[in-house]
Amino acid sequence: MKNEGYYVMYHESANIEIIRNTRASIKRSFDLVESASDEVLRIFSSINAFRRQARIGVLHLFKESIEYGVKIRVLIPADYQQITQIINEVNLVLPELSIRSVDMSLQNTIGILVVDRTQSLIIETKDDTKDNSYDAAGLGAYSDSKPIALSYASIFDSLWKQRELYEKLNETYEQLKINNKMQKEFLDIAAHELRTPIEPILGLTGVLRSDKTMDRAAVEELLDVIARNAKRLQRLADDILDVTKIESQSLELKKELINVNDVISNTVQEINNQIDHDVKVELVFIPRDHDIIFVEADKARLTQVIFNLLTNAVKFTKKGGGTVSITLEEEKKDNGPQKLAVVTVKDSGTGINQEILPRLFEKFASKSSHGTGLGLFISKSIIEAHGGKIWAKNNTEDKGATFAFSLPSAKTRVKI
Structure with missing residues (x-):
């Protein structure tokens, strides 16, 4: 026809x-x-x-x-x-x-x-x-013919699902490769981080045992070094334990009403006491308008987050010297009645490596020769467990980087 x-x-x-x-x-x-x-x-x-x-x-x-x-x-x-x-x-x-x-x-x-x-x-x-x-x-x-169309559609669906499965398997395989690489890097870093405090602890303990004539001032100085390295070792063990709790979803929070100003002030004082005298870093915290802002949070965990952010800022600033500032403000959430306590840490250091920036809060994300790359992952998990958010960026005008997190404010608030 x-x-x-x-x-x-x-x-x-x-x-x-x-x-x-x-x-x-x-x-x-x-x-x-x-x-x-x-x-x-x-x-x-x-x-x-x-x-x-x-x-x-x-x-x-x-x-x-x-x-x-x-x-x-x-x-x-x-x-x-x-x-x-x-x-x-x-x-x-x-x-x-x-x-x-x-x-x-x-x-x-x-x-x-x-x-x-x-x-x-x-x-x-x-x-x-x-x-x-x-x-x-x-x-x-x-x-x-519908049966013919359905037979072709069945072929198409089979190929489509097959490809979808292949893509998922390939994605899983690539993620496993990344995880294996990251875990190997972590083990290398962790081994180094473990050796670093262990060596002076063992070495100085041996000195103290062998030299019985050492004067009291020298003994105290060596004991301070031993204590400082023991605390570093303890923090590493705590970090690894925290990661295990986070991944097993067993991280528990003991919430109470907390004065955020006090937590920041105490943490700043603790870090100032740990900074070596030859390190030219100024750590600054000035409470805004003398406002006292409260949150419902786990005090130890909130202290841990602030400590992590401040020690990171000091670490990446001390090479060239500079300032690390921490501020506390209260902001409205999306113009609604809920208010947020916002803690911001700004430094004038080297800034965040562009390669690390997209995965900054993931496990083992670190370009530093010191540190495990667990601190920010743990901090993010703690803040999110409190219903908050954490973020970071490189400073556009000045050197360095800015880290910040927000938590829902408690209704109790005092102004002096």
Whole structure:
């Protein structure tokens, strides 16, 4: 039978229409997509086939359909690099389009289109080297048989889910590789951090035992060094224990009404006592307007967070000298009645490494030769367990970085 300038053959038993005219096949594919009311499934025979269709406006057609609420999914035989490039290109004009790759071994001469799981169209690729879709295409086979459409849709769904599973497995594998690398780095750092305080503890203990004639002042000085390193060792052990509690979701908070000003003042004083005299870092805290701000929190844990932020700031400032300031303010939350206590630590040090910044609060995130990279992870977990938020940024105008966290304020508030 001859119709509209091309030959078709009807197979009544299977409701299949053979379209021999390539322009008519391509036009039919566009018409079917345009007629879709619910879903379009498209398997391209190759990357070249997809690019040829893109050149004649298939992405514009997909965009119009998506705007009308049609869900469109596309499969293309491609490797990881190729599909990534295609997705990046398509995202510039049509980020709503769902595209996945199938194994390159599935590249063939047949493309499949399924519309609303009721109609289907098979388009042959006669010559994949051609740049023009009309020169590349061969026969088309259209069917309005629902069983046929469902069989093609089943193939599509199987390939789509297979790819989804592969992507999840690959993502898990890559994450495991990252975790293994991070854990190895952590073990190396932890071993170094353990050795650093242990060596002077053992060495100076040996000196004290062997030299019984040492005067009291010298003994006290050595004992101070031993005590300082013992505390460092204890903090490392506490950090590792805290991480274990956080990951097992067994971190307990003993909340009470806390004067945040007092916690900051006491922590600043403790750190000032620990800073060596030759370190030219000024640690500044001036309570704003003498306001006393209260929060419902675990005092020991809140002290731990402030201590972590301040010691980090001092560590990255002391090389060149400078100032570390800590402020406390009360702000309204989203212009509502709830107020937030906001603690901000600003330093004039080296700033946050750009490579670390995106994962700053993750485990083992550290570029420093000292420290385990656990402190900020623990601090974030503690603040979030209190219903608060923590964040950080590099200072734009000055040197250094700014760390801050917020906690819901308690209703009790005193101004003196």
